[in-house]
Amino acid sequence: MGSKRLDLISDYARHGFNLRVDCRACRHTAVLNARELTDTCSKRGWSRVMAAVEARLKCRKCGSRDVRCGPSFG
Template sequence: MTDVLWMFHRVRMGRFRLDTVHDFARRGYNLRVECRRCQRVMLANAVLLQIELGAARSKWPIERVQACLKCRGCGHRGALVTACRITCRSNFCPTSNT
């Protein structure tokens, strides 16, 4: 691991796990949601999704959340969720694959 001096404190740089929507929100990431059938991609704000899911469901494993997500385009349930940098300001904003 790499040591970085930040504000006069030594910080260890390392990997962290994003297992729940709560983890995405806490670490400052949005969710990139891709439909498994039509490959439509949406960016979801993790903080707003966490609020919408509620306290209990925001701590579900991300695999369980993936199974519950429904595509707005084709209606298929099941998606692939990955992390993405915070780039958009709205809750759901379509990318080029609309």
């Protein structure tokens, strides 16, 4: 099957994926709930575009903003 489009955080929620965030600086990995993140975006009026979401995230461990996002399967 072809790849699903995951341009928006709401696309992750719709497909039932969570958001996996990898820190490039310290290799810490976190999995965020895509539905909660989508809710947060709508409550705060934030963009749901992944590039904008990614720009807002930072590593909880080392504080780096050099993070990479992707879908988490299970």
